[in-house]
Structure formats: structure tokens, C-alpha cells
Amino acid sequence: MTGNEVAPTRRTGARNREDPAPALSRGMITLFAVACGVAVANVYFSQPLLVTMGHDLAMSPALVGSVVTLTHVGYGLGLFFLVPLGDVADRRRLVVAQSLLLVVALAVVATAGTAAILLAGMAATGLLAVVTQTLVAFAASLAPPAARGRVVGAVTSGVVIGILLARTASGLLADLAGWRSVYLASATLTALLALVLHRVLPRHPGTPPATLGYGRLLRSTVTLFARERLLRLRALFGLLVFAAFSTLWSSVALPLSEAPYFLSHSAIGALGLIGVAGALAATVAGRLNDRGLSRRTTGLALALLTASWLPLAFLRSSPAALVAGVILLDLAVQAVHVTNQTLIHALHPDAGSRLIGGYMVFYSIGSATGAVAATSLYAAAGWGAVCALGAAFSCLGLALWAFTRHGTEDPAAAAASRGEAGEPAPDGR
Known part of the structure; x- marks a missing residue:
């Protein structure tokens, strides 16, 4: 095959994809x-x-x-x-x-x-x-x-x-x-x-x-991004929320090691225990997705992510505000992350590894961007500027959700609208 044409992945001697x-x-x-x-x-x-x-x-x-x-x-x-x-x-x-x-x-x-x-x-x-x-x-x-x-x-x-x-x-x-x-x-x-x-x-x-060579396997990851609007959208959500996540966690040790806290490295590291409370809520987001509430879950989570930066801005004066902000931020990030992975895997279950691997590349880009920008900004302008950066990433995510909220986020419906229901993933040829 030539040009932009893609072909179904051929499978031999394997469990049928409709099998339970x-x-x-x-x-x-x-x-x-x-x-x-x-x-x-x-x-x-x-x-x-x-x-x-x-x-x-x-x-x-x-x-x-x-x-x-x-x-x-x-x-x-x-x-x-x-x-x-x-x-x-x-x-x-x-x-x-x-x-x-x-x-x-x-x-x-x-x-x-x-x-x-x-x-x-x-x-x-x-x-x-x-x-x-x-x-x-x-x-x-x-x-x-x-x-x-x-x-x-x-x-x-x-x-x-x-x-x-x-x-x-x-x-x-x-x-x-x-x-x-x-x-x-x-x-x-x-x-x-x-x-x-x-x-x-x-x-x-x-x-x-699949009977798919390694080179074609990698090319098909790019092909999936080119074909699937939902994958591109969810990858952008992933980039923005993990940029916000990294903005906090790559820089929060800096003000906590200064007045009025002067916390030790071990004490600062223990802050991650607070974040676990938000992480555990990821299972709740998963259940909401199973009920078909992915769009609402995403919007609510992005709103909470944006709101989390308000208490975080009062870190120097209120430990309670810091705790509240950390829990809200981690809960929101994980809710979006779980929703993203659940939706994109459903696009082509037989290409789940390629979909999740490609999506996570954007996660890595977001994490690196947040870390570099936050540490540099703290040195130049202090904690308030870091919170403004995190809020900006969060607001961009919320604006993206609002701008695209009328588009379908049901992978089955998206496939049906293309006339591709049940079509295997492209193999990149």
C-alpha cells in the first residue's frame, strides 16, 4: 500500500477480539x-x-x-x-x-x-x-x-x-x-x-x-495520532495537567525549606503522603467513566485543578491551605489521567500499548515543561509566580475542555461515525 493508506492488522491463531x-x-x-x-x-x-x-x-x-x-x-x-x-x-x-x-x-x-x-x-x-x-x-x-x-x-x-x-x-x-x-x-x-x-x-x-514489523509498528503510532481526534485531544489534556502537576511537585520543596517552615528533606518528602489521598480517588474517576460520564468528570476535574492553586498560593501563611491545595490538585490530575487512558484504550483495544505509549509521551513533555519553568520562575519571581504558572496550565486545560465539549468522546460512536466500527488499528503501512 502507498501514500496515506492504512490496512487492518492481520492476526493469526489468536483469541478473537470479541472474545470475553x-x-x-x-x-x-x-x-x-x-x-x-x-x-x-x-x-x-x-x-x-x-x-x-x-x-x-x-x-x-x-x-x-x-x-x-x-x-x-x-x-x-x-x-x-x-x-x-x-x-x-x-x-x-x-x-x-x-x-x-x-x-x-x-x-x-x-x-x-x-x-x-x-x-x-x-x-x-x-x-x-x-x-x-x-x-x-x-x-x-x-x-x-x-x-x-x-x-x-x-x-x-x-x-x-x-x-x-x-x-x-x-x-x-x-x-x-x-x-x-x-x-x-x-x-x-x-x-x-x-x-x-x-x-x-x-x-x-x-x-x-500481529504480523507487524517493528518499523511499521512505530509508524502506526504516528498514524493513530493523525487519524484519531480524540487521541490528540486527550494527549493535550495530559500534557497540560501534568505540566501543572510538575509545576507544584518540582518546586514546592523550595519555599518549604525557607522561612517560616525550614523543613528537612525527609519532612518535605512526607508531603507526598498527603498527595496519596488524591491519588486514591483515581478509582472513583474510573467508575464514573464506566457510567459514561467522562466529559463531566474531565470538566469537574479541570475546574478543581484550577481552583487548587488558590489555597496553594497561601502556602507561606497557612499549612492547612497547602494540604487542601495538594489534595485537590492530585485528585484532579488523576481523574483526568484515568479518564484519558480509559477513553483512548477503547478507540482501538488491539493497539492499546501504542495508544497509551504515545499518550504518555505528551505526559513526559508536560512534566518536563512544568519542572523547568517552575524552578526557573521561582528563582526569578518567587512562589506567587509559580502558582500563576500552574493556574495558567490549568486554565488552558479548562478552556480546551470548554471549547471542545460538544465533540464526541465516545470511541464507539466516533468509530461508527467514520463507518469503521470494529475496524482493527492501522498498521502504518
Whole structure:
């Protein structure tokens, strides 16, 4: 085929896509959530440890800063180059293989004797930590359509809890046994989880394998974005809400370490425990999506996200306002995130890994944008300017929702309107 023409993905000897998905027990959902949280935490462990790492390996400040940068670059590359493999490979084998390779990368970091080895290990850790998104797509594909939002919400709660608690756990463990112990402990836990996942995950793939080459697989991710308006819209929502999320969490330690708080790193890290309350509400958003309330859920969440910056602006004078703002912000971000993933997976369930991987690239862009802009703005203009930035990202998301609210967000209806109901995902040819 030539030009912009796309073809259905051919499938051989596989479970029919209309066959009922195997039931997901509560224990299995919990396992998915724990595995996701442990994997994604590896991307964030280093943030409280940078100074200690730098002193240990005689790294310059610029080189120390590249530890976080390379980890996130690796993660972004993994989203595009590794996550789509879940659509053409046995996801059980893929998850176990990526987890075991992640163990190796973590061991390299823990035993690094030079800055070069440390940086290589951190880049590999970021690259392989995208097993998180493979697991999310796997769980979504195993869930029956009527409960997909609930399952995605529960698994996503594990992801967010892993992100929020990573800094707290790494700081505490490093205080007890040094920074290397953080990565040794994570390698051990990841190896144990790989063994458990190997034993309990379904032996068939979450979606049937396709006769699709790797190059065409990657091109088809781009093709999906070109074809699906809903995917583009939800990717923009993801970029904006995670820019707001990162605006807070990348800079909040700065005012809390100054007057009137003068909090220690461990105390600041414990703030993530407050954010967990909002993360746990992700399951509620999933249930609302299962009831067909995705548009209302998105609008309400974006309104709460915008409102959260008002109490956050009073951080210096009111700890209670800080707590309220953190809970509102995390609740809103996770509600939008769960809604996004539930909707885009339903567009083409047989391309779930490509859809979620491509969507998460925008998440990474938003996170990086918020982090860089917030830290720079705090140095130049203070906490009030940071809150104005976060509110601006949030208002842009709310305006985008209001401007597009009359468009369909029902993937089945969208497919029917194109005359493509039941059509497999494009294969990029």
C-alpha cells in the first residue's frame, strides 16, 4: 500500500477480539498496581539523592543535574520505542523480560564506581521503567469494557502513589544505609515482582500478536495520532495537567525549606503522603467513566485543578491551605489521567500499548515543561509566580475542555461515525 493508506492488522491463531476478556480478581488488580508503582518509582528515586551522589562520585553540579535529565530522556524513549511492543508480543513475557533487565540497570546504578557508569545506568533505568505503561495497557486489555475505567483507575492509583512516595522512601532509606541501598532494595523488590508476575499473569497476550514489523509498528503510532481526534485531544489534556502537576511537585520543596517552615528533606518528602489521598480517588474517576460520564468528570476535574492553586498560593501563611491545595490538585490530575487512558484504550483495544505509549509521551513533555519553568520562575519571581504558572496550565486545560465539549468522546460512536466500527488499528503501512 502507498501514500496515506492504512490496512487492518492481520492476526493469526489468536483469541478473537470479541472474545470475553478473562476476569480480573481484586488481587490481580492490586498486583498490577503494586508492580506499576515500584517500576515508576525508579524514575524519581534520585531526586533527593543528587547531592550525595555527586559527592560520592566527585561529579560537578552540571553533571549531577544530568542524572535526572538522562533518566527522563530514557523514559521518553522507552515510551515510544518499547511500549508499542505490547501490541505484537506476549505481554506476559514482555513484562517479565523488561522487569529483569530493569533489575540489571538498577544493579549497575547501585554499584557504579564512576560518573559515566552511573549516568548510563540511570538512562537504562528510565528506558526500562516504561514497563509501567506496558502493565497499564495489559490490565486495560484484560478488563471487561464495562469495568475498564475502574481497573485503569485502580492501576493508575498505584502509578501515582509510586511517584509520590518515591522521594520519601529514597530519602529515608538513604539516611539509614546510604544512597546505593535505595537501588539495591529496588532491584531486589523488582526481581521478586518479576517472579510473581511470571507465575500469575495470563499466559496468552492481552491482545493477540500481529504480523507487524517493528518499523511499521512505530509508524502506526504516528498514524493513530493523525487519524484519531480524540487521541490528540486527550494527549493535550495530559500534557497540560501534568505540566501543572510538575509545576507544584518540582518546586514546592523550595519555599518549604525557607522561612517560616525550614523543613528537612525527609519532612518535605512526607508531603507526598498527603498527595496519596488524591491519588486514591483515581478509582472513583474510573467508575464514573464506566457510567459514561467522562466529559463531566474531565470538566469537574479541570475546574478543581484550577481552583487548587488558590489555597496553594497561601502556602507561606497557612499549612492547612497547602494540604487542601495538594489534595485537590492530585485528585484532579488523576481523574483526568484515568479518564484519558480509559477513553483512548477503547478507540482501538488491539493497539492499546501504542495508544497509551504515545499518550504518555505528551505526559513526559508536560512534566518536563512544568519542572523547568517552575524552578526557573521561582528563582526569578518567587512562589506567587509559580502558582500563576500552574493556574495558567490549568486554565488552558479548562478552556480546551470548554471549547471542545460538544465533540464526541465516545470511541464507539466516533468509530461508527467514520463507518469503521470494529475496524482493527492501522498498521502504518
